[in-house]
Each structure stands twice: as structure tokens, then as C-alpha cells.
Amino acid sequence: MNQLLRTLFLTATFAAAGSTIAQPATPRVDQREAHQQQRMAQGVASGQLTPRETQRLEAEQARIERTETRAKADGVVTPAERRHLAHEQNRASRHIAKQKHDRQRRH
Numbered sequence: 001m002n003q004l005l006r007t008l009f010l011t012a013t014f015a016a017a018g019s020t021i022a023q024p025a026t027p028r029v030d031q032r033e034a035h036q037q038q039r040m041a042q043g044v045a046s047g048q049l050t051p052r053e054t055q056r057l058e059a060e061q062a063r064i065e066r067t068e069t070r071a072k073a074d075g076v077v078t079p080a081e082r083r084h085l086a087h088e089q090n091r092a093s094r095h096i097a098k099q100k101h102d103r104q105r106r107h
Contacts, residue, residue, distance in 0.1 A: 024077040029068055032089045036061060039096050047106040053099040060095060064088045 040057050043049035049057070067088060071081040 024072050024075060026068060026072070026077055026082070026085070029082075029085050029089065032093075033061065033064065036089070036092060036096060039100070043096070043100045044106075048100045050104050050106050053104065057092070057096055057099060060092050064092060 040049065040054060040061075044054055064085065068085055071077045071085065077085075
């Protein structure tokens with residue numbers, strides 16, 4: 001029991017310490033990611049996106065998230081990195097729109 005309490009205390013201590021480490025904020029990127037996920041979920045629910053289209057769009061979103069993580073790794077997201085993320089998100093947005101409005105439907 002004592003070992004369990006010590007483990008819980010250490011876990012809570014490390015979690016608290018980890019939460020105080022400053023991460024560069026990218027609220028626009030995060031907001032756009034959430035909106036694009038909603039658009040894709042709506043497309044899946046309505047049948048506008050096929051499973052294969054959804055898989056490709058999800059992979060594209062994962063690539064954007066990895067790019068964001070790399071940009072944050074050094075503690076600063078530079079204006080060039082923000083432009084690159086915006087460019088990737090613009091392209092992903094176009095892909096979502098194109099796939100939702102093509103004539104393919106989930107059967």
C-alpha cells in the first residue's frame with residue numbers, strides 16, 4: 001500500500017511539473033484542426049465521404065499534427081513555421097471540400 005501511495009505521488013508530481021513547461025501556443029492551428037475534423041465527421045455521417053477518402057484525409061490531418069509537434073519542439077513556433085502550417089491546413093481544407101462534393105458516396 002505504501003508503494004502504491006508513493007507511485008501515485010510521484011506520478012502526480014511529474015504530471016504537475018510537466019504541465020508547467022511552456023508549450024508555444026498555436027490556437028489558430030488547433031481551432032482549424034478541430035473544425036476540419038468536424039467537417040470530416042459530418043461527411044462520414046452523411047455518406048459524402050467513403051471509407052477510403054476518410055482514411056486519406058485522416059492521414060493528412062495526422063501529418064499536419066506531426067508538423068505542428070515538430071514546430072513546437074524547440075519551444076518557439078516561428079512565423080515561417082506558422083505559414084507552413086497554414087499552407088498545409090489550407091490544402092487539407094481544399095481536399096476535404098473536394099472529397100465531400102465529388103459524386104462518390106458510401107454505399
